[in-house]
Every structure is written in structure tokens, then in C-alpha cells.
Amino acid sequence: MSQIEFKNVTKEYIPGIKVLDDVSFSIEKGEFVFIIGPSGAGKSTLVKLLLREEHPESGEIFFEGRNIAEITPDEMPDYRRKIGVVFQDYKLLDSKTVYDNVAISLEVVNADEQDIKRIVPNVLSLVGLLDHASYKPEELSGGEKQRVSIARALAHEPDVLIADEATGMIDPDSSDEIVEILEKINSLGTTVIMATHDQRIVDRLTKRVIKIQKGKLVSDKEGGKYRA
Amino acid sequence: MPKMWKNLKHYLKKEKLMSISQFLVMTVTFLLLGIFIEVVAVSQTMLKYLEDQTQITVFFKDDFGEDKIFPFKDSLATDPRVLEVNYISKERALEIFKETNKDEPVLLESVSASILPASLEIKTKKISDLEPLANELQGKEGVEEVRFYKDVVDRFRSTSNTVYIIGFVLVAIFFVVSYSIIISSLRNVINSRGQELEIMKLVGASDSYVKNPFIYQGVFFSLISSVAASLIILLIGLGEDKSGVFSEGLSLGFLSHVFINPMIFSLILSFILILSGFLLGYFGSNAAVKKYLKY
Numbered sequence A: 001m002s003q004i005e006f007k008n009v010t011k012e013y014i015p016g017i018k019v020l021d022d023v024s025f026s027i028e029k030g031e032f033v034f035i036i037g038p039s040g041a042g043k044s045t046l047v048k049l050l051l052r053e054e055h056p057e058s059g060e061i062f063f064e065g066r067n068i069a070e071i072t073p074d075e076m077p078d079y080r081r082k083i084g085v086v087f088q089d090y091k092l093l094d095s096k097t098v099y100d101n102v103a104i105s106l107e108v109v110n111a112d113e114q115d116i117k118r119i120v121p122n123v124l125s126l127v128g129l130l131d132h133a134s135y136k137p138e139e140l141s142g143g144e145k146q147r148v149s150i151a152r153a154l155a156h157e158p159d160v161l162i163a164d165e166a167t168g169m170i171d172p173d174s175s176d177e178i179v180e181i182l183e184k185i186n187s188l189g190t191t192v193i194m195a196t197h198d199q200r201i202v203d204r205l206t207k208r209v210i211k212i213q214k215g216k217l218v219s220d221k222e223g224g225k226y227r228a
Numbered sequence B: 001m002p003k004m005w006k007n008l009k010h011y012l013k014k015e016k017l018m019s020i021s022q023f024l025v026m027t028v029t030f031l032l033l034g035i036f037i038e039v040v041a042v043s044q045t046m047l048k049y050l051e052d053q054t055q056i057t058v059f060f061k062d063d064f065g066e067d068k069i070f071p072f073k074d075s076l077a078t079d080p081r082v083l084e085v086n087y088i089s090k091e092r093a094l095e096i097f098k099e100t101n102k103d104e105p106v107l108l109e110s111v112s113a114s115i116l117p118a119s120l121e122i123k124t125k126k127i128s129d130l131e132p133l134a135n136e137l138q139g140k141e142g143v144e145e146v147r148f149y150k151d152v153v154d155r156f157r158s159t160s161n162t163v164y165i166i167g168f169v170l171v172a173i174f175f176v177v178s179y180s181i182i183i184s185s186l187r188n189v190i191n192s193r194g195q196e197l198e199i200m201k202l203v204g205a206s207d208s209y210v211k212n213p214f215i216y217q218g219v220f221f222s223l224i225s226s227v228a229a230s231l232i233i234l235l236i237g238l239g240e241d242k243s244g245v246f247s248e249g250l251s252l253g254f255l256s257h258v259f260i261n262p263m264i265f266s267l268i269l270s271f272i273l274i275l276s277g278f279l280l281g282y283f284g285s286n287a288a289v290k291k292y293l294k295y
Helices: A043-050 A076-081 A098-107 A113-126 A142-154 A172-187 A199-205 B002-014 B016-053 B066-077 B090-100 B105-109 B127-138 B150-192 B194-202 B207-243 B262-292
Strands: A004-014 A017-027 A032-036 A058-063 A083-087 A160-164 A191-196 A208-213 A216-221 B056-060 B082-088 B119-124 B143-148 B250-252 B255-260
Touching: A004 A043, A017 A043, A017 A058, A017 A208, A017 A216, A032 A043, A032 A172, A032 A199, A043 A058, A043 A160, A043 A191, A076 A083, A083 A142, A098 A113, A098 A142, A113 A142, A113 A172, A142 A160, A142 A172, A160 A172, A172 A191, A172 A199, A191 A199, B002 B016, B002 B207, B016 B150, B016 B207, B016 B250, B016 B262, B056 B127, B066 B082, B066 B119, B082 B090, B119 B127, B127 B143, B127 B150, B150 B194, B150 B207, B150 B262, B194 B207, B207 B262, B255 B262
Parallel strands: A032 A191, A032 A208, A083 A160, A160 A191
Antiparallel strands: A004 A017, A004 A058, A208 A216, B056 B119, B056 B143, B082 B119, B250 B255
């Protein structure tokens, strides 16, 4: 049983215009997968479908053997906690400190105060921002903001970490730092899916690459390159 | 709970004007509801009093003596519709006249018992029996005139009906306004915290974790307003009780012959207001959350 499986998934926002067209692939637990393609190719839609923020017009998506269309609203929070997400625009709360931005993901599940005090410094340490815990997002660089976003996604130990254009708004050096952190997380057993159109990163890591173009899956290669 | 207070404190600090206007409008709504129910009870009590006072007065011709009036009275007393019959002799009529006009000596000098008619005062068990009985008595032998103040009761009844309608419409309008205020104020909060809520949902917050603070906020404002209105209603009840205006108590229209002490009535009313406050806050905030919090 694959951890994630897309079976003939088609998505249309406007009737007749397919954003994803009959896409099928599967991802095993512990894999590091790039989903690449130009802007508008359907990468973010793929992420939204997996998070069940959107529903496919046809086809099925399975997570750990279960069709996610069958997940009830009550089960939804549990499902989302299994998938950590990092966005291009960080989605941090400007009014809260780095510590509080990470703690929010534990507070929403009513985690014990002692657990929050133990876990938040751990994940901040993992992304190298323990000494920035009291900073506000406006005092951080783009790369640092993205690292806070990763720390938040990691706080409740997700099975899968999705990075949706996570390096899209930061400089190359910071991008490399982010990718290093994602590799480190992957080496600890978490599946990492990185949607990107950053050719340099894809070519450097030589991981599995799923290529989407005009909504269609055009290639799926282990150790692939951006242009391959 | 502490988180709920933290959220509320934050909202009150940030939206002072909105909070005050929300509190005032809702307090006025509940106060109007309370006063409306008070007015209904007071007018019911007054109507009851007026109905109790309403009677038929039959004036007899001078040549119709007591030897004929007493059998007339006895036959009336056996009528199943009649509650009470009192005979007012010419002399008693003069006493009443003197008592009523004691400040006008000139008028008193010109009146003697002989020119005042003897009469019977008749009360019926049901106010609806007054008119047919008055009509029946009108043509009887020896009867000079039959008076009964139907208009006074009818006018009061019609006035109190108008008060009910206006009061009901006012309360309905203010309920709609309060409901809208709860919804729009929560919409503002939901919009201003849009990103935070989106993040909460993405990191796996449960429905109740996201929604409950808004429900608490709606219920809080509604409850505080209804409690404030209840305190005013209790003061009104205390005033009524101390003044002794309604010594027999307040009458409830739907429970005839039941009179409640004004203070106890105000306590029951306060409970109704607080319950309405809770329900309005709960359902209003639920509607706002459902409408504006896409989940």
C-alpha cells in the first residue's frame, strides 16, 4: 500500500477547462519527491487536492490506503495534522513571535502547555532558529520566515511534509538552506513532497521528479532532472 | 475558558466603539422586550379592574316604588348571568351625590332625595353578558333608563390591543437589529482574523476550536445585555411592589384570576430575558460562523 495515491484525477475550476487531467501516481512512505512544472501547470492544485481543500471532478486520492473523499468533517483535523504544509508566502502571523507562530499548531489541538514548551524549542532548533524565538516575522529574512513555517509544519510530527513553492520568494543561498532542512527532515523518515519550478534545486538533488504540464503528468522519473 | 476571556478582552480593547454600540442596542432590545411584557401585564390588570367595575345601572321611574323594585331585584338575582345586585334607594343616592359633590354647596342645596331616582347596580359574571342584559332591562316596566359604560371597556381593550401590536412590532424589529449586529460584528472579527483562521485550519484545528471563540463572543454580548436589561426590569418591579399600586398583584391575560406579586413577576421576566439573551446570542453567532467561516 502506497502512502499517497492519485488515481485518474481530473480537476476543473471552470467547466471544460481541466487544470489536472487524468493524473495518476503514487508515493511511498519516506520518499522525497519533486513535483515540477511551469506556473499554472497544476502543481498547487495537486497540493490543494491532497489537503482536501479542493475536490476532484473525477478520480480518487488515497492517503495511507483510505480514499480521502470519505474523510468526514470530524476526521478532517486529524487528517490535516498528518500533513504539514509550507507555503511560498509563509503564512505567518505578523502579530505573533516566532515561538507563538510555531506553538499555534500545537495550541489548536489543545496540547499540554508542558508539551508545547518541549516541542517548540526542538523544532526551532531543527530549523536553526532557536535564538530567534522572540523575534516577530517582520524582523526575519525571507529564508528565516520560511524556516519558521517549516518548524510550524513539523510541530505535530506529520507523516508527510508538503513544500508548495517554498523557495519561490527567497534568494538562492536561503533556498539551499531550506532544501537542506527538508532533506534532513526526510532522512528522519518523513515523506517530503516539494512542488517547485526551481530548476537549480531539482537538478542538484537528483530525487524522484514528477513533471506536470498543462494539467497532464508528462513524466515520472527517479533521479530525474528538470529538463530531462 | 481562559482563552475565551483572552479573545474577548482583545476584541473589547480593539473594538471599543463597536462593543459599546453592540451592548447598548442589545440592552435596549431586551429592555423593550421586558417593558413590552410589563405593559401587557399592567394593561391586563387594568382591564381586569375595569371589567370588575363595569356594571349596569337601572334607574326607576318615581312612581315605581320599593314594593315593585324589590321583587324586580329578587328575580334578577336568580338570573344565572348575574353576579351581584345592589339596591340604591333615593336616600342612598343623595348620600352618594353629597359625597361626590361635597365641595359645591350651592349644587347640594338645590338637590333633595325626591328628585334622585332609585336604582339597581347589577354586575354580571361575564363582561360579555352586560350588553344583552342591559338590552333586556331597557323595556321592562318601571324602568326609566339603563346605563352601562360599554364604551370605556371597549376603548381600553382596543387601546391595549394597539399597545400589544406596536410593542410586538418594536420588539421584533429590535430583535432583527440585534441579530444583525451580532452577525455583522462577528463577520468583522472573522474577516480581520482571516489569515489566522486559515492557518489554524491548515495546521489541523478542529471545527470547535475555530468556531467556539466566536460563539462565546456572541453569547457574551447577548447575555451581558440581557442581564443589564433584567436589572432595570427588577428595579421597575421593586418600584411597583413598594408603591403598592398593584396591591392584588399583576394579572396575566392567559391565566384568568391569577395575580402575581410585581417583584416575583419581574424575577420571572428577568429569567425570560436572560434566556432570550442566551438563545439570541447562541443562534446569532452560530449563523454568523456558518455564513462567514468557510470550513
